[in-house]
Amino acid sequence: MRLVILGGGESGVGTAILGKKKGYEVFVSDFGKIKRNYKEVLNINGIAWEEEKHTEDLIFNADLVMKSPGIPDKTPVVKNLVKKGIPVISEIEFAAPFTNATIVGITGSNGKTTTTMLTYHLLKSAGINVGLGGNIGKSFAWQIADNKYESYVLELSSFQLDGIKCFKPHIAIITNISPDHLDRYEYNYENYIDAKFRITMNQTEEDYLLYDADDEAISAWLEKHTTKAKLIPFSLTKTFSEGAYIKNKKMEIRINQEEFTMDTDHIALEGKHNMKNAMAATSVAKLMQIRKATIRESLSNFQGVEHRLEKVLKIQNVQYINDSKATNVNATFFALDSMNTPTVWIVGGVDKGNDYHELMSLVREKVKAIICLGVDNKKIIDIFGNVVDMMIEVDNMNDAVHMAQRLTEKGDSVLLSPACASFDLFENYEDRGNQFKQAVKNL
Known part of the structure; x- marks a missing residue:
């Protein structure tokens, strides 16, 4: 062959x-x-x-x-x-038949890296022999060649799911769906949504699909289509007899006649979107019968993900935050939504057909100045030019950070949350985030 x-x-x-x-x-x-x-x-x-x-x-x-x-x-x-x-x-399709490990597959437009890392952290802390792969870390196929893991937690992009025929995770998670990578899906949002749901297409009654019940695109798909998997929803606004939800500042999870509760104040991750990531990861831990004490400890000591709302330094009482991993509008929405101080926002890069209008109310409320960091910033300038007092264009990270420092006062924040891919000025989003962190350290 x-x-x-x-x-x-x-x-x-x-x-x-x-x-x-x-x-x-x-x-x-x-x-x-x-x-x-x-x-x-x-x-x-x-x-x-x-x-x-x-x-x-x-x-x-x-x-x-x-x-x-x-x-x-x-x-x-x-x-x-x-x-x-x-x-x-795809690699996932090729590799999966060569392992008998339990596979947890996680997809979504945003939150999948944090959910993947948190799920991995929960399982590893419980002593499970688990590998981490997919869109993150060492290749899934390579790990199967070299290691004998009993479980894998895989972050799966829509591109990886496009190339599957028989692959099925025992536990699948769809964190959320918002328009992204539409250039790869003939600018048709439905095609992109269908690609995400390929994660459940081969699942059986023995398997589980965990999903955000507050997400319009997910709910609409589930109304029109069926999956054989057992459905486990999670939500910030609804409650379930089977699923995960937040009620009175408590995370409550009910799965297979078992209950788990935890004060949200004790969860290390901050922000509403991270509560969803925590509910999804904890639901996996419950399905894999991890002890409650281990789950509580792991949720309270999780360090978060690099380049995702990562607090870099506080200089002259201004907080610098690296959210370079926000490569689409929805991710930046979460970032701006979590800001509690006047913000200088660094945005721009390779636009994937972005509609910035959904950020408008947050920009009006929270952003005092915008620094455009990209080769072509016309769209951003057209939309927000009249909304903020200051709009500046730069073409390198050092200038962006120096300019941000000039525009801030005590108590402000500087947020790098580009809402775009990085390939016009950087190798990838990691390179962009690392350059930001270095420039901040050099101030």
Whole structure:
């Protein structure tokens, strides 16, 4: 069996290693450059590869193709593979049959990284032999090749779910759905929503789907479609005989005739959206029969996720906050909503078809100045130009941070929450967040 892998990044190289171990003839092809450390790994394992090109003769003789999530379906090589009837799948689909581990799969437009990390933290603290993967950390396929985990917590993007046929998590979570990556879904929101719900398409009556019952897109989908999985809702506004909710400042969870309650004041994460993430992760912990004391302790000592509402430093009584992971409008909505002080907002980057109007009321209420950090800021300026007193354009992080410092007074906050992808000026959102933190430390 010939396995061709498109993309020589983390998921591609992980799949190559697992494929080789399982007896496939493996070839890796990357249209860009492959990082040096990945080339070394491929060479050590005797895996053939090419970079900066796709040689058709070496690709179209595949029995199976694993496409990295970053490669769109509409690229010519992918279209031609599909035309020729060669199956094109994602890393998750390829790897899952090679493990008997319990899989928790987490998707959503926002909150999935925090929910994934918190769920992993809860299970690991309980002594479960658990791996963390998917869209985060070490590739799922690579971990299956190297380790023998009993459970996996996987953060799954819609791109990874697009490439599944048989994959099914035992526990699936949809944190929320809001317009994102619409450029990959023909600018059709319904297509994007359907992609998220692929997480439950192979689930059976033995499996569980946890979901945000306050989310309009999720509720609308569930009214029109069915899943065999047992549904477990979580909500900030409703209560359930089976599910998770907040009542009188207490998080209450009722699952399989068992109850768990905890004061929200004792949960380390702050903000309404994080209460939802905590309810989802705690529901998983209850389904996996983790002791209440362990759950309470883990929820109270969780450190949060880097680049997601991360408090960097307080300088001259101004709080600097790194929310570089906010790559869409909905994530930035949560960030602005959680601000309790006058805010200088650093925003901008590669726009994915954003509608900024839904931020308008929060900007009027909380934002004193906007710093646009992007190559093309026209849309942001057009929408908010008359709403805030100060609107400034910069093209690097140092200028953004220095300008922010000038515009603040004691008691203010500076929030980097770009609502956009980072690729115009940075390698990725981590690079953007790290540059922000460094610039703040240099003040």
